[in-house]
Amino acid sequence: MEKVLLLSPWQAEKARPKALAGFDAAMTGSEFCHNELPSAEAAAALAAAGGGKFILSTPIMTDKALGGWERFVRKHRSLLAEVVVNDWGFAGFLRTQRLELSAGRLMMRELALLAPGWVKDFLRRHGIARGEADRPDLAEAAKRLGLQVSWHGGYVFRAVTTYCPFEDHFKAACSLSCAGRTLKLGNRQLGQDLFLAGNAYFSEQTTKKIPARIYRQVIRPAGSGPA
Amino acid sequence: MKKADKRMGLTVGVRNFREAEYFLNRGADEVYCGIPQVPNHGVKAENFGSLEDIHRTIDIAHALKKKAFLVANDIFPHKDFPKAAKTAAALVERGIDGVIIRDMAILDYFRKKGLKTHFTLSTLALCFNSGSLGFFRDRGISRVVLPQQVTPEEAKPLFRNRKGVEIELFCLPLFYETNLNPLCSMWCPCGQEIVPGKAPRPFTCQSDLYRPDGEIFRMPMPDTRWLLSTLYDLYHLGADMMKVARGPNIEEVIQVFNTTVYITKLLEKGISKELFLHEGARAAKQAQNYGKNYIFSAL
Numbered sequence: 001m002e003k004v005l006l007l008s009p010w011q012a013e014k015a016r017p018k019a020l021a022g023f024d025a026a027m028t029g030s031e032f033c034h035n036e037l038p039s040a041e042a043a044a045a046l047a048a049a050g051g052g053k054f055i056l057s058t059p060i061m062t063d064k065a066l067g068g069w070e071r072f073v074r075k076h077r078s079l080l081a082e083v084v085v086n087d088w089g090f091a092g093f094l095r096t097q098r099l100e101l102s103a104g105r106l107m108m109r110e111l112a113l114l115a116p117g118w119v120k121d122f123l124r125r126h127g128i129a130r131g132e133a134d135r136p137d138l139a140e141a142a143k144r145l146g147l148q149v150s151w152h153g154g155y156v157f158r159a160v161t162t163y164c165p166f167e168d169h170f171k172a173a174c175s176l177s178c179a180g181r182t183l184k185l186g187n188r189q190l191g192q193d194l195f196l197a198g199n200a201y202f203s204e205q206t207t208k209k210i211p212a213r214i215y216r217q218v219i220r221p222a223g224s225g226p227a
Numbered sequence: 228m229k230k231a232d233k234r235m236g237l238t239v240g241v242r243n244f245r246e247a248e249y250f251l252n253r254g255a256d257e258v259y260c261g262i263p264q265v266p267n268h269g270v271k272a273e274n275f276g277s278l279e280d281i282h283r284t285i286d287i288a289h290a291l292k293k294k295a296f297l298v299a300n301d302i303f304p305h306k307d308f309p310k311a312a313k314t315a316a317a318l319v320e321r322g323i324d325g326v327i328i329r330d331m332a333i334l335d336y337f338r339k340k341g342l343k344t345h346f347t348l349s350t351l352a353l354c355f356n357s358g359s360l361g362f363f364r365d366r367g368i369s370r371v372v373l374p375q376q377v378t379p380e381e382a383k384p385l386f387r388n389r390k391g392v393e394i395e396l397f398c399l400p401l402f403y404e405t406n407l408n409p410l411c412s413m414w415c416p417c418g419q420e421i422v423p424g425k426a427p428r429p430f431t432c433q434s435d436l437y438r439p440d441g442e443i444f445r446m447p448m449p450d451t452r453w454l455l456s457t458l459y460d461l462y463h464l465g466a467d468m469m470k471v472a473r474g475p476n477i478e479e480v481i482q483v484f485n486t487t488v489y490i491t492k493l494l495e496k497g498i499s500k501e502l503f504l505h506e507g508a509r510a511a512k513q514a515q516n517y518g519k520n521y522i523f524s525a526l
């Protein structure tokens with residue numbers, strides 16, 4: 001089983017080779033916020049620290065953001081070991097780039113429910129070979145679809161907004177004031193705390209058990225938030 | 228005074244023939260209807276009770292030179308495909324003007340079965356960019372319901388690259404969800420069926436949450452002025468349709484419908500943005516500002 005270190009773009013900028021000791025690769029970007037496009041410095045730091053290549057996570061995005069992500073992929077194509085995709089439109093672009101692809105945690109929530117025959121055809125046409133999962137049922141669904149499972153332990157994604165909870169606005173270009181912050185939110189309904197990181201809400205996984213037959217485990221640095 | 232771009236159509240979700248008749252006679256251009264045989268994103272109380280009632284709805288819509296649609300905006304279990312396709316085909320044969328869908332697998336299945344009709348993409352399919360719009364258009368989509376969260380600036384390329392696809396909006400100051408609906412697994416009243424006399428589940432996203440220091444946190448959302456401003460700009464980008472969603476509480480749906488008609492007419496008059504924000508805020512003040520009311524009431 002591979003081990004991958006999940007770093008936010010600002011953690012990636014400061015990545016040192018020893019941070020990746022014991023890991024097969026690093027993963028950066030964001031599956032949730034289109035403003036968390038890694039910088040060229042982050043790409044260079046990860047390439048230097050992680051044996052030349054890294055995995056890029058990408059979110060659902062608007063056209064304005066999509067241009068930036070496309071440019072990043074084109075510019076750093078040789079450094080990308082794989083791209084995690086959540087957006088139907090961006091998947092179309094990535095198909096043309098002949099990169100290794102994984103269906104992200106958001107896309108997997110759709111693919112797990114759709115008719116398997118249609119999904120397998122979609123995966124084949126787009127060259128998607130892996131699936132990110134943070135719930136055992138999603139991991140099982142990915143396996144049934146013939147995908148290698150990339151397991152995110154610790155937290156389960158619960159919701160995502162495009163209206164930034166940290167900055168209280170919709171601006172496409174944000175000041176990344178969420179960087180490195182996680183807000184724990186108690187509530188009287190769900191029976192567990194919520195964790196706000198960036199523009200997404202999470203709760204803790206109810207089991208620490210890692211599903212059987214997974215391809216890789218995605219691990220956050222100690223003390224990092226859930227995104 | 229800014230000249231209005233064009234008239235925007237109005238589509239309303241209905242639950243029975245009486246509601247269809249009510250709204251079609253009061254300004255709706257289209258109604259859409261759900262039935263339990265065809266999976267759709269709503270509680271049972273939002274569906275029609277019989278196919279005959281839908282047939283009558285088609286007839287009255289056409290008699291008034293208007294349209295009726297079938298809503299099939301959920302992800303379908305594979306086993307339901309044949310039954311749903313058969314029902315949809317029978318309704319198309321009977322005159323229904325189109326189908327609202329979210330699931331690309333069922334769309335492909337419908338088309339393989341020879342179902343030729345107008346297909347609208349539900350907002351639940353999350354079409355956020357022109358690449359996605361192309362993905363859905365290539366599969367036969369003729370209209371897209373824009374996600375409520377797309378800003379006018381972000382929507383410009385979608386309008387520019389739509390290549391004949393119609394764009395439908397929610398009346399944002401009256402209906403706005405802060406989290407992306409199909410990806411949210413928190414509490415919501417639509418997550419369970421209505422039990423008469425029992426309070427519906429609250430929205431987690433509108434409930435008090437507690438920071439570690441005990442301070443209350445509410446998931447933020449834009450204010451009415453911002454939502455009106457967004458609606459104004461999206462209209463002037465060339466939106467084709469405005470939508471009033473189905474709801475289990477008819478008093479609320481009527482109130483939202485009346486306010487939507489008024490707000491739409493303000494837009495079509497070509498008034499300035501400043502005046503629209505002023506008048507729109509007055510109109511929206513008394514209407515719902517979040518989700519739906521899940522206390523059941525019928526017409």
